[in-house]
Amino acid sequence: MKKIGVLVKNHSPILLKDQECSSGKILKTRRYIPGIYLREAITNQLLQGRSSLNRCFDQLFCDCHRWGMEIVFPNCYPNLNAYTFPMLLPATAKSCRWKPGFIEDSSVDEQHGVFDTLLNQIIFQQVLAFSIKSGRPSRSLTLIQDAYHRLIEQGTLYCNICHEVANAYQVEYAKPHGNFKQIPIRTYWQQPESALSSSHITAAAPFAHHRKQQQGRCIEFISERTWFLGFSFLPTSLVDLYKESLESITHLGEGSGQRIGRVEITVREIEDHELSLRQRVLKLNQKYHRMQKEYSLGRTDALITVNIQSETILRDQNGRPLTKLSSSFLAETIKRIYRQIAGEDLSAEEAACQEVVSFSRPVYTGGWKSSREATIAIARGSVFVFSFPSLSPKLFLALDHLEKHGLGEKRGEGYGQILICDPFHLEVGGVV
Structure with a gap:
């Protein structure tokens, strides 16, 4: 098995329709590329008559029993560049309410930072359970108070520095040169112009104007030159076919005929230097x-x-x-x-x-x-x-x-x- 990285860079704005937020006159985009978009792009190329991909389709989609596994087209998440690895903060991560996020300047004395609370919460619950079963109330009370203050000091409830409330903080991050850094995602909104100008509205066509306005929607796009990266594990014999099929994709997302969604996909083997x-x-x-x-x-x-x-x-x-x-x-x-x-x-x-x-x-x-x-x-x-x-x-x-x-x-x-x-x-x- 080899670890394969799917690196995507968009050369034009891209729209990845979010089913949860698309309603009325507002159409939002997802902040990542779902794996289903990669599968659908390969299928669309087959429907367009690209016979060179027939061999890829049979082995990647129809021969799952042969490999004993389902070939994964991974979700690709925003990345800083082509050489870092995106990670997602867990639900137990917290950050200061007033100064959230990773602090890049290491010379700052008061660094609020981002911290994890999982182990602290587990230990506190165990101390609480032990105190209930214990037959020594004074000892149990001391343990509970000690664990509770430790819980606060470690930042589960409050920031270590300013003692403000610590809120949940769940973002993508990377560690270039060993330093934690949040991965930004740049988007912008495009508001289509109305098909009818207000100066041309007459008493005979108020409903037509209203209908035209309803058809126009504010659309959110991911800005161009954004990097995305996803991982998959494949048998060695499938790497070349996997690479050929994905690198043939030139467009992703909605509206590929409107000069949006142009992408460049690179598939490469990843040397995993992280902890096993x-x-x-x-x-x-x-x-x-x-x-x-x-x-x-x-x-x-x-x-x-x-x-x-x-x-x-x-x-x-x-x-x-x-x-x-x-x-x-x-x-x-x-x-x-x-x-x-x-x-x-x-x-x-x-x-x-x-x-x-x-x-x-x-x-x-x-x-x-x-x-x-x-x-x-x-x-x-x-x-x-x-x-x-x-x-x-x-x-x-x-x-x-x-x-x-x-x-x-x-x-x-x-x-x-x-x-x-x-x-x-x-x-x-x-x-x-």
């Missing part, structure tokens, strides 16, 4: 156990976080959409994946997990004026935390496969991309 899944899991649990020792909790369980990187569609056994990832669903998924890749069953003890805490919200995908079915999905940035009694090599193997191939339905269209143990959860004290 095993290293991320171990670092998170080292920090977690070190914080536990401060309160003498004495727990030995291991934490695994599932960070949702794109809208994820999950359904139960009856086909009903799920709004959160449950421990039973995750355990069954891990056992099924390990059975596929290893040919043997994973024991119930190794896959057993319990839900610790979750930070998520549901969103609608598809819908109004869309050919795709409207359904409920889990929003980007959601975080689900599970505890495992132990971390076995078999569990790491299954989790690595799950992270590479995604979770839930329609993964080939960019849904269900996840990250196990986001490194940003280690930024308890804040980063600038």
Whole structure:
């Protein structure tokens, strides 16, 4: 398996219609390129008679059983340039209310910064549960007060510097040269002129003028020369076909015949210099156990976080959409994946997990004026935390496969991309 990067640069304004916000006279654009747009662009070229892509279509769309996986066309998110990697802050990230965001000037004395609150909230809940079970009220009260003040000092409720309220802060960011930096997305609005001038309105045509005004809409576009980047994992034998099919795309989005949506796509192999899944899991649990020792909790369980990187569609056994990832669903998924890749069953003890805490919200995908079915999905940035009694090599193997191939339905269209143990959860004290 190779990690492939899909780099998109638009040479003209681009409109990626947002089904949730398009109504009336306002048409907003998405801030990223959904994977379904890449799939549809390849299909449109086939319909236009490009026979050179027939071989690509058969192997990328019709031979999924041959590869044992669905070929993923990833969502491409805004990027600083062609050499950085976009990341999404989790739902547990906070920032100062009055001075939000990453501070670029390292010489500033009072750096409010952005920080993560996941581990602090977990420890506080464990201290609270321990105090309820404890038979020593004075000791329990001291622990609760200590944990509560620590929670405030670490910035879960208030900023460390100015002690103002810390609000949720969920944006895309990159780390050029090791420094955190928010990725901006430049958009602009275009308001079409009315087909009839007000000076030509007569008593005989007031309704025609009103109808013409209703047809014109304010449209939001993403500015030209914006970089987007997405990732996918592919078998080595498919890389060339994947590259050929995507690099043949010249237009994306709506209104390709109106001199908008011109793009240039580059597909390249990515050398992953970031921490491996095993290293991320171990670092998170080292920090977690070190914080536990401060309160003498004495727990030995291991934490695994599932960070949702794109809208994820999950359904139960009856086909009903799920709004959160449950421990039973995750355990069954891990056992099924390990059975596929290893040919043997994973024991119930190794896959057993319990839900610790979750930070998520549901969103609608598809819908109004869309050919795709409207359904409920889990929003980007959601975080689900599970505890495992132990971390076995078999569990790491299954989790690595799950992270590479995604979770839930329609993964080939960019849904269900996840990250196990986001490194940003280690930024308890804040980063600038």
